[in-house]
Amino acid sequence: MTNAPQLMAGHSPLPLYVQIRDSLRRQILDGTYQIHERLPSENEMMTVFGVSRITIRQALRDLHNEGLVFSAQGKGTFVSKPKAVQNVQRLEGFGEAMAAQGYEASARVLSIQQLKAPKAVAAALDLQPGDEAIEVKRVRYLNRSPVCIENSYFPMDVGRQMFSLDLSGDIFPMLENLFGISLGGADISLDAILADDETQQYLNLKTGEAILRVERLTHNRDGRPIDFEYLCYRGDSFKYQFRIDRK
Amino acid sequence: MTNAPQLMAGHSPLPLYVQIRDSLRRQILDGTYQIHERLPSENEMMTVFGVSRITIRQALRDLHNEGLVFSAQGKGTFVSKPKAVQNVQRLEGFGEAMAAQGYEASARVLSIQQLKAPKAVAAALDLQPGDEAIEVKRVRYLNRSPVCIENSYFPMDVGRQMFSLDLSGDIFPMLENLFGISLGGADISLDAILADDETQQYLNLKTGEAILRVERLTHNRDGRPIDFEYLCYRGDSFKYQFRIDRK
DNA sequence: CGCCATAACCTGTCATAACAACCGGGAGGA
DNA sequence: TCCTCCCGGTTGTTATGACAGGTTATGGCG
Numbered sequence: 001m002t003n004a005p006q007l008m009a010g011h012s013p014l015p016l017y018v019q020i021r022d023s024l025r026r027q028i029l030d031g032t033y034q035i036h037e038r039l040p041s042e043n044e045m046m047t048v049f050g051v052s053r054i055t056i057r058q059a060l061r062d063l064h065n066e067g068l069v070f071s072a073q074g075k076g077t078f079v080s081k082p083k084a085v086q087n088v089q090r091l092e093g094f095g096e097a098m099a100a101q102g103y104e105a106s107a108r109v110l111s112i113q114q115l116k117a118p119k120a121v122a123a124a125l126d127l128q129p130g131d132e133a134i135e136v137k138r139v140r141y142l143n144r145s146p147v148c149i150e151n152s153y154f155p156m157d158v159g160r161q162m163f164s165l166d167l168s169g170d171i172f173p174m175l176e177n178l179f180g181i182s183l184g185g186a187d188i189s190l191d192a193i194l195a196d197d198e199t200q201q202y203l204n205l206k207t208g209e210a211i212l213r214v215e216r217l218t219h220n221r222d223g224r225p226i227d228f229e230y231l232c233y234r235g236d237s238f239k240y241q242f243r244i245d246r247k
Numbered sequence: 248m249t250n251a252p253q254l255m256a257g258h259s260p261l262p263l264y265v266q267i268r269d270s271l272r273r274q275i276l277d278g279t280y281q282i283h284e285r286l287p288s289e290n291e292m293m294t295v296f297g298v299s300r301i302t303i304r305q306a307l308r309d310l311h312n313e314g315l316v317f318s319a320q321g322k323g324t325f326v327s328k329p330k331a332v333q334n335v336q337r338l339e340g341f342g343e344a345m346a347a348q349g350y351e352a353s354a355r356v357l358s359i360q361q362l363k364a365p366k367a368v369a370a371a372l373d374l375q376p377g378d379e380a381i382e383v384k385r386v387r388y389l390n391r392s393p394v395c396i397e398n399s400y401f402p403m404d405v406g407r408q409m410f411s412l413d414l415s416g417d418i419f420p421m422l423e424n425l426f427g428i429s430l431g432g433a434d435i436s437l438d439a440i441l442a443d444d445e446t447q448q449y450l451n452l453k454t455g456e457a458i459l460r461v462e463r464l465t466h467n468r469d470g471r472p473i474d475f476e477y478l479c480y481r482g483d484s485f486k487y488q489f490r491i492d493r494k
Numbered sequence: 495c496g497c498c499a500t501a502a503c504c505t506g507t508c509a510t511a512a513c514a515a516c517c518g519g520g521a522g523g524a
Numbered sequence: 525t526c527c528t529c530c531c532g533g534t535t536g537t538t539a540t541g542a543c544a545g546g547t548t549a550t551g552g553c554g
Contacts, residue, residue, distance in 0.1 A: 235439030
């Protein structure tokens with residue numbers, strides 16, 4: 001068979017524009033459409049996929065937001081992007097991101113405890129002063145070398161359930177699948193600091209090395225803060241990459 | 248007069264959905280609609296603004312991409328945003344970003360010269376090995392304190408014109424307005440390093456301070472690389488913030 | 495041959511219409 | 525009283541049709 005039609009009409013497991021979007025994305029990523037190559041016009045796609053223009057445009061709009069294509073009025077829609085960086089626009093946990101790039105990622109739990117939330121944590125998680133929270137400390141390994149210390153704080157109703165779970169894997173999929181929390185977005189803040197003693201020790205650092213510190217506050221889809229973390233990465237072995245657009 | 252209709256029919260200066268989007272954004276930012284408050288339903292907006300549903304949805308879609316609102320099927324569309332961080336999803340130069348937050352930003356040019364592009368620069372700008380490029384070195388000040396050293400590299404056809412310009416302001420608006428380049432997006436990469444001697448000197452640092460290093464490759468709207476920069480920020484006086492979404 | 499008008503094609507915007515899926519509450523039955 | 529079912533409201537998806545405005549190629553005219 002060919003590459004396109006037969007989008008499974010009938011009762012619709014997935015929206016048509018999702019199927020078309022994913023199909024186009026696959027063809028872009030596997031090189032069927034090369035960089036700067038023109039995609040078929042919206043009209044052509046209408047007949048190829050057998051849907052209306054609005055559906056095609058919805059698929060293209062998503063790809064545009066992902067940075068995979070760009071359009072020029074009067075000319076057409078073209079494949080834009082060269083490479084990897086890409087999907088860091090999407091909220092991913094450390095392990096998810098690394099696995100997607102073929103690294104072997106693991107984690108070791110240092111401690112898990114219930115405590116009175118520090119002021120910054122309480123503010124971030126929208127707690128009252130004096131409220132308690134769950135703290136999870138972990139070390140992250142990449143190819144068996146320690147690269148990151150992770151301090152995560154959860155509100156009680158979320159964190160309570162963690163004492164009985166295996167925390168050596170990724171927490172995001174756990175929140176979504178086991179706890180049924182739909183994650184929405186995250187506010188991220190980065191700066192650079194010098195390693196303190198504890199960090200130095202766990203990351204096998206010499207005195208006075210630079211640390212890339214990430215503060216990440218993750219919300220559920222309704223905007224409620226779910227997870228506030230400090231991530232301290234070895235400056236010499238980790239880069240944080242992403243892509244943004246102008247206007 | 249009221250706040251809504253009369254969207255200037257006729258020949259259309261701006262698309263309707265842009266006017267509606269901007270109007271809603273203004274009302275969200277000025278507090279007319281509070282956090283987590285439900286916006287009028289799409290049907291109500293249709294009659295209020297006197298346009299069709301597709302136009303309303305296009306406005307809401309943009310606001311959703313900006314992170315200002317979120318929708319729940321069967322319930323409605325709600326104001327999400329917590330606060331500032333927000334618009335860092337947009338590509339902005341240092342001065343633009345700081346001015347938007349009310350800081351006094353300035354820059355001092357250290358040098359501008361034509362040279363053979365270093366290997367990493369050539370790769371980023373898509374140049375042949377041996378090709379020349381223009382290098383601009385500047386120090387960035389915030390409220391009169393130095394906070395950042397900026398090394399920018401431009402391809403010859405873009406950079407050549409810079410020798411005769413005032414480079415103490417922002418370069419992005421210059422590229423757009425004077426050179427007529429439409430900027431598209433940027434790939435950004437962050438890590439942490441220790442200050443070298445030159446950086447220490449220009450940023451008034453003691454020995455061995457942490458530096459937040461940003462590599463930023465900015466493209467025009469067609470995907471051609473235009474500007475490759477290394478930005479070295481004082482770790483103690485600058486944070487890089489942004490927001491990302493899951494799926 | 496060169497210039498310009500025009501046609502063909504493309505994306506951008508917008509209207510109208512319909513049905514699906516989901517949420518909340520109220521009515522009605524056990 | 526409590527549970528269930530249904531209905532009205534809301535967003536999600538999709539079709540069809542139309543016109544505006546930009547780009548490119550073609551072809552005719554000077």
